[in-house]
Amino acid sequence: MQQHHNNHTIKMFIDNFFVLKHNGGMSLPNFENAQQLAEDVISKYSISEPVVPIYDIAQAEGVIIKIISMPENLKSVSGFIDSENKIIYVNAEDAPNRQTFTVAHELGHYLLKHDPKKYGVLLRFPEINGKEPEEKEANCFAANLLVPQKMLKETIKKYSLTKEDKSILAQMFGVSKEVMKLRLMRI
Numbered sequence: 448m449q450q451h452h453n454n455h456t457i458k459m460f461i462d463n464f465f466v467l468k469h470n471g472g473m474s475l476p477n478f479e480n481a482q483q484l485a486e487d488v489i490s491k492y493s494i495s496e497p498v499v500p501i502y503d504i505a506q507a508e509g510v511i512i513k514i515i516s517m518p519e520n521l522k523s524v525s526g527f528i529d530s531e532n533k534i535i536y537v538n539a540e541d542a543p544n545r546q547t548f549t550v551a552h553e554l555g556h557y558l559l560k561h562d563p564k565k566y567g568v569l570l571r572f573p574e575i576n577g578k579e580p581e582e583k584e585a586n587c588f589a590a591n592l593l594v595p596q597k598m599l600k601e602t603i604k605k606y607s608l609t610k611e612d613k614s615i616l617a618q619m620f621g622v623s624k625e626v627m628k629l630r631l632m633r634i
Contacts, residue, residue, distance in 0.1 A: 476583035484558055485591035489598075497602060498621040499593050501550050505535065510557060512550055514539045528553040530563050544623045548589055555588030556581065594620050594630040603634075610634075 492504055505512055511534045517524050526537040526549035535553040537546045556563070561581045602619060603609070610631045617627035 474580050476580040476587070478584065478587045481555065481559060481584040481587040482591045484555075485588050486595065488558070488592055489595050494595075495598070497594075497598060497619050499551075499595075501547055501554070501593065504592075505550055505554050508554065508558065509533055510535055510554060512537060514546065516540070525549045526553050528557055528563065530557055533557070542623075544617075544621055544626075547621055548593065548623065548626060551589035551592050552585045555585035555592070559584055559588060561585070590626060590630060593622050594626065596630070596634060599630055600634055 488504060489499070492500075492507065494500070502512055510528075511532075513534055514537050516539050522538075522540070524538060525541055525545065526535060528535045535550055535557075537549050537553075541549065559581075561584070599616070599620075602616065603612075606619075608615060613624055613627045613631055616631070617624045620627065622630075
C-alpha cells in the first residue's frame with residue numbers, strides 16, 4: 448500500500464512539473480556561476496580529497512534524498528527534486544555513480560535556485576536532457592562539485608597518475624568514466 452501511495456504521489460508530482468521547454472536559445476547558461484557555487488560548497492564543507500560526500504552535503508543543506516523505484520511509465524527518469532519540500536528523488540535502478548551524479552545535479556538546481564517548472568526532470572535521454580540552460584548549469588555544478596579541478600590535479604600528482612588513468616580516477620572520485628573523461632579534458 449505504501450509503495451502504491453509513493454508511486455501515485457511521484458506520478459502526480461512529475462505530471463505537474465514535467466515540463467520540457469525549448470527556449471530557442473533565448474538565454475545562455477551561466478557556467479561561471481555554477482562552477483563558483485560548486486567551489487564554494489567544497490570550501491564550505493572543507494572537502495579536500497575524493498570522494499565528495501554528496502549525500503552528506505545534501506543533508507547539511509536541508510535536502511532529503513529518497514532512493515525509489517520509479518513507476519513503470521517513469522523508468523527513464525533518473526531523478527528530480529521537489530524544491531518546495533526539499534526532497535531529491537533518485538531512481539533505485541540506476542548505478543551508484545549515476546545516482547551520485549543525479550543527487551549532485553538536482554542539488555545544483557536547488558542551490559542555483561532554478562525554477563522547477565522550467566527544467567522538469569532529469570532524463571537519461573541526452574537528446575532531451577541537457578538542452579536547456581538550467582540543465583547545463585546543473586550538470587556543470589554537479590561535475591565541478593564531484594570532481595573539482597584542484598582536487599583532480601592534486602590526486603593525479605599525489606598518486607602519480609596520468610589522464611590515461613581515467614578508469615582509476617573515476618573509481619577514486621565515485622563518478623562514471625564519462626564524467627571523468629569530461630573533467631580530464633579541462634586540465
